[in-house]
Amino acid sequence: MLSRCVAGPLGETEGRQGGGTTAGRLSLNPFLATAYYRQLILDQVRLTPRHEFHGKSFICLSLTRYCSVGCRFCFFKSPRAYRKVVPDDAFGDEGVDRLVQFIRDADVGYLLISGGGDPLDERRSALRLISEAMADSIVIVTSGNWARSLPSARRYLKAMHSSFLARRSPTHLTIRLSVDEFHGEALGLAPAHNLLRLFREQYRNEPNFCFKIHTLCNDPCIAKFLEEAGLRRAGNVQIAGVGDECRTSVKISPRQEHYVDDTGFHLSINYAKLFHSDENVDLRDRNSVERNLAIFQKDLEESENGNSSRVNNLDGSLGLDFWITYDGRVTTWGNQLPDNRFNVYHDRHRDVVRRSFNDPASLAFIEWGGAYRDAILGEVNPRAVLLAKAVNIRDFVGDILFEDARDRLYFSLRALQDFRRSGHVSDGAMAKWPEELQKLVQLGKKELRRLYRTSRNDIVRQVLAGAATKEDLQRLRRRIDLGHFSVSKESCFRLEMALKNLR
Numbered sequence: 155m156l157s158r159c160v161a162g163p164l165g166e167t168e169g170r171q172g173g174g175t176t177a178g179r180l181s182l183n184p185f186l187a188t189a190y191y192r193q194l195i196l197d198q199v200r201l202t203p204r205h206e207f208h209g210k211s212f213i214c215l216s217l218t219r220y221c222s223v224g225c226r227f228c229f230f231k232s233p234r235a236y237r238k239v240v241p242d243d244a245f246g247d248e249g250v251d252r253l254v255q256f257i258r259d260a261d262v263g264y265l266l267i268s269g270g271g272d273p274l275d276e277r278r279s280a281l282r283l284i285s286e287a288m289a290d291s292i293v294i295v296t297s298g299n300w301a302r303s304l305p306s307a308r309r310y311l312k313a314m315h316s317s318f319l320a321r322r323s324p325t326h327l328t329i330r331l332s333v334d335e336f337h338g339e340a341l342g343l344a345p346a347h348n349l350l351r352l353f354r355e356q357y358r359n360e361p362n363f364c365f366k367i368h369t370l371c372n373d374p375c376i377a378k379f380l381e382e383a384g385l386r387r388a389g390n391v392q393i394a395g396v397g398d399e400c401r402t403s404v405k406i407s408p409r410q411e412h413y414v415d416d417t418g419f420h421l422s423i424n425y426a427k428l429f430h431s432d433e434n435v436d437l438r439d440r441n442s443v444e445r446n447l448a449i450f451q452k453d454l455e456e457s458e459n460g461n462s463s464r465v466n467n468l469d470g471s472l473g474l475d476f477w478i479t480y481d482g483r484v485t486t487w488g489n490q491l492p493d494n495r496f497n498v499y500h501d502r503h504r505d506v507v508r509r510s511f512n513d514p515a516s517l518a519f520i521e522w523g524g525a526y527r528d529a530i531l532g533e534v535n536p537r538a539v540l541l542a543k544a545v546n547i548r549d550f551v552g553d554i555l556f557e558d559a560r561d562r563l564y565f566s567l568r569a570l571q572d573f574r575r576s577g578h579v580s581d582g583a584m585a586k587w588p589e590e591l592q593k594l595v596q597l598g599k600k601e602l603r604r605l606y607r608t609s610r611n612d613i614v615r616q617v618l619a620g621a622a623t624k625e626d627l628q629r630l631r632r633r634i635d636l637g638h639f640s641v642s643k644e645s646c647f648r649l650e651m652a653l654k655n656l657r
Contacts, residue, residue: 184567184594185609188559191594192493195566196509198587201517201578207464207507209471210263210290210402214487214549215253216270217279218244219480242481244271249482250282252498256484258288259503260476263402263467265289270480272297274310284317284327290402293328295368297337298345307348311357318363328364330424335375343379350383354419367423371408376423385413385421403473404466406457427453431547437537437637443544450543454524461523462488462548474507474520477549486510489519490552493562515562518569519552527555530568533599534606535561541638558613558639564606570595614645624656 184191220243245253257265265287267273273280274296284292294314301307311329318327333346346367353365369376389412409425430446437443459466463486465473477487482497484506494513496506510516519527528539538561542554556562573579574595584592597605617630631649634641641649 183605183609184563185560185606185611188563188611189493191591192559192563192566194588194591195570196494196513198591199512199514199570199579200583201512201514201573203511203517203521204576204578205472205521207472207474207520209465209467209469209473211260211473212264212266212403212465212475213257213260213262213289213478214266214268214476215273215283215478216480217267217273217283218271218276220244220271220275244276244480245279245482247279247282249499250279250286252482253283253478254286254288256478256498256503260474262287262289263291263465263473265292266295267292268295272299274300277310277313281313281317284314285320287325288323289325291326291328293330293366295330295332297341298331298349299341301331301345301348302341303344304348304351307345307352311349311352315357315363324362326362326364328366330366330368332369333367333376333379334370334373338375343375343382346379347383350421354415354417358419365421367421369423369425370428371425373425380413383415385415388412388414388420402467402469404459404468406459408456429453429546429548431545433545433547434632434636435541435544435546437541437544443540446544446546447540450546450548453548458524460525461519462486462551463520474510476506485552486516486520488524488548488551489516490550491515491556491562492553493559513566514569514573515556515566518565518572527565531555531561531565533568534564534603537638537640559616560606560609560611564602567594567597567602568599571599610642612641612645613639614641614649618648618652622652624653627653627656 265283267280267283273294277300280294284294300310314327314329318325329349331346331349333343349365357363357365367376367379407424408427411423411425413421413423415421427449429449430442435442435446454460454462463475465475467473475487476484478484478498482499483490484496484498484501485491489510491513494509494516496509501509510520518530532539535558538555538558542551545554556565570579574584584595587595594602614630614634617626622630627649630639631653633639634646634649
């Protein structure tokens with residue numbers, strides 16, 4: 155029973171709560187002061203993973219948010235450049251310096267330079283990474299827009315080959331071209347034919363400087379290319395196999411095929427699932443939601459072994475799987491926490507790892523994977539679990555799951571309870587925490603759920619408490635209409651009044 159409202163520890167609205175609990179009396183409902191309690195956890199808790207993550211790392215790097223092609227299916231909806239590129243859009247020289255250092259410190263086995271946008275639209279940065287990034291394997295994903303003419307393709311490949319030869323440490327470099335009906339609409343098949351010709355003629359005897367094609371399952375475009383190129387299948391189709399560009403880690407590709415031409419030149423083709431990415435997915439559309447869920451879950455289980463934040467290496471060791479975006483943000487893949495951000499411009503690798511391990515919400519995913527996270531969060535907000543998968547952009551799952559600050563706190567507390575049961579947290583370590591945090595962790599699951607639900611906090615109150623613009627509020631209203639959030643009639647009224655006041 156809330157008797158009165160007072161200013162919260164970090165400015166949130168909170169209520170004084172009476173009555174006893176299994177851990178003694180709480181002075182306030184923690185879900186009315188989510189920022190305060192989450193920060194308390196981040197400041198006070200120190201955790202050590204049960205597994206050792208000393209093996210080779212994987213990094214997926216988005217070098218730029220822009221792409222010069224603009225495919226309609228684009229996973230990231232990457233726009234064409236419409237302004238002068240700034241550090242928030244792409245890595246410049248300073249950013250590449252930071253990247254090279256982070257990659258060195260992370261002991262990277264596999265560096266995937268991919269989208270957002272096309273990395274070879276940022277040619278200077280891409281060439282620097284080819285020559286300076288210390289990784290056992292480097293794969294550059296590209297639309298091939300730069301290879302639409304043979305002279306342009308020759309110049310780019312020559313520059314990449316020169317950077318490759320300038321390296322001080324060995325690597326295996328793959329230029330991975332996207333060939334599918336979507337890229338074909340904009341570019342045709344000229345980039346594929348030009349690169350195939352150049353690798354046949356100039357680079358066929360270089361085993362560590364390679365060309366590969368990446369397409370989509372059941373895509374009609376690839377058959378046309380294979381026929382025009384005079385390529386025939388070499389050997390059996392490999393289903394769900396380890397990609398041959400992976401020299402140290404187990405990265406599963408849904409399907410691989412190997413082809414050869416009359417000259418004996420070999421070409422590998424990898425097939426991927428088609429995701430239907432849409433941040434404005436309509437959760438009321440049952441058919442689309444079920445389709446997207448099936449794709450997401452299949453990819454997580456088959457390609458990521460149920461956990462996109464860790465790497466299973468060929469030598470049996472475990473490593474961490476990082477994703478770095480064009481503005482410098484870095485996280486273990488699919489494991490973003492909106493209130494515990496890292497950025498390569500000011501966070502070193504060791505600090506990212508340490509803070510990821512000390513955050514129970516982050517470590518729980520790293521240790522126990524997606525099924526655990528879904529189950530715990532599903533206790534209070536199954537809609538968030540559904541939405542994160544239905545959006546069909548696996549890279550941003552953490553941001554979507556934990557958009558509601560209550561969910562971050564609930565998952566953190568439940569994870570701490572399970573860490574305590576599993577021996578991650580000893581009684582002695584817990585005794586050093588502030589008393590109010592000890593009491594929260596000692597609460598039963600039923601009581602935590604009750605506090606969550608009786609807080610009457612929701613995404614509308616959270617957004618209105620911040621510096622929301624009219625566009626922010628309009629987008630929130632649209633997402634409520636699409637079923638992304640469950641909010642009360644009172645909150646809907648508050649939102650409409652806020653919008654009216656901003657007109």
